[in-house]
Amino acid sequence: MSRVGKSPIPVPSGVDVTVDGADVTVKGPKGTLSRTVPGAIAIRQDGDTLVVERPDDERQTRALHGLVRSLVNNMVVGVSQEFSKELEIIGTGYRAALQGSTLDLSLGFSHPVKVEAPDGITFEVPVPTRIVVRGIDKEQVGQVAADIRAIRKPEPYKGKGVRYLGEHVARKAGKTAK
Template sequence: MSRIGQAPITVPAGVDVNIVGTHITVKGPKGSLDREIPGGITIDVDGDTLTCVRPNDENKSRALHGLVRSLVNNMVLGVTEGFKKELQIVGVGYRAEAQGKDIRLSLGFSHTIDVKAPEGISFELPAQTQVIVSGIDKEVVGQVAANIRSLRKPEPYKGKGVRYLGERVVRKAGKAGKK
């Protein structure tokens, strides 16, 4: 049995979970999320706990069991607490600046790069070299952060670029000097 799939999900006060067939909607203080549940997995509601139940022991339903539980749990966490990813910009002259809801990045190119905030995503700039991507949908927050990082990945020689906060960049030695 999937240990993750068996774990019950506790629904905090102020969160409303509505399940119609294979469609689940979670509403909370920060917003609302909805999703289709794949693979015949059903969700049982018992008071303030949710339990994911798989229909059989086939490989596909076993694989989806833990996935569906994690997705529903992330929906509940998202509408109550929200998610955030912190990015750090390293390099001389590399910076980010706010443009309303969007951000403008200077990453060593001959031009600046404007990044539009998708619906439900907000950017915070505590410093010129730090960007915080936050929102209620974990997938979208992670994808937006990954898109920003992909604009200038950290390079291995000087470590310049956009990285996640706390990400370890493996450095390479430069060219050896002449003898």
């Protein structure tokens, strides 16, 4: 039995979960998320908890059991608390600015890079070298943060670029160090 899949999902007050066959819809104070559950995985509601069950022990079903439980749990957490990823910008002259819902990045290119916030995502720039990506969908928050990081990945010689907050960048010695 999957250790992740068999643990129940607590549903906090103020969050409404609707299970209609393979479709799961979660409504909360921050918004609404819905997802279609793959395979023969069943979700049932027991009072203020959700239980994810699998019909058999086939390899594919076992693989999906823990995955579905994690996805539904992330939906419940997202609509009640919201997810965020923080990025930091390292480099002389590298900075970020927020203009409405557009993120304006100066990352050493000959032009500023503009990143438009997709639906459900908000940007915050508390200081010019820090970006906070917020949203209720964990998958989307992570993807937007990864896309911003991919614009100028941290390079190994000086460490300049966009990195996740607290990310360790392996540094290399330059040509002169032997």
